[in-house]
Amino acid sequence: MTESLILRTATRLLLSLMLLFSIFILLRGHNEPGGGFIGGLIAASAFALHSIAFGPAAARQLMVIDPKALAAAGVLCAVAAGLPAALFGDAFMRAQWLHWGEGEATFHVGTPLLFDIGVFLVVIGAVLTIVLALEEEDV
Secondary structure, three states: OOOOHHHHHHHHHHHHHHHHHHHHHHHHOOOOOOOHHHHHHHHHHHHHHHHHHHOHHHHHHHHOOOHHHHHHHHHHHHHHOOHHHHHOOOOOOOOOEEEEOOHHHOEEEEHHHHHHHHHHHHHHHHHHHHHHHHHHOOO
16 A cells, blocks of 8 residues: 555546556457457456555455456356357357347447457456455565
């Protein structure tokens, strides 16, 4: 934990912006550069910055969910992305799509997004497990 007033003030402003940007990068990642890995790194960086400014205990309290549990949920989500294809007789992890609406108002959602969300959660959980363990280590 640091005693810098500037870092603490900037962290309060940057945390929400970094998390929103990580969601943006996650959602645009299927069709353009970005995706679950980069979005997860940005989100983990936001929590790591909060941990540096306010301490690892404050970061754990802010996260609510343990990083290891988050990583486990991400693995389950990524594996679940392959199950619809297997249920329909296709190869495991082959993309399956749902289309809602008609014409230009059609909303397309598919299993690649579910896989990207799983990667997003795994990256956040793994990076924060390491970062928080290093910060909590007594020197």
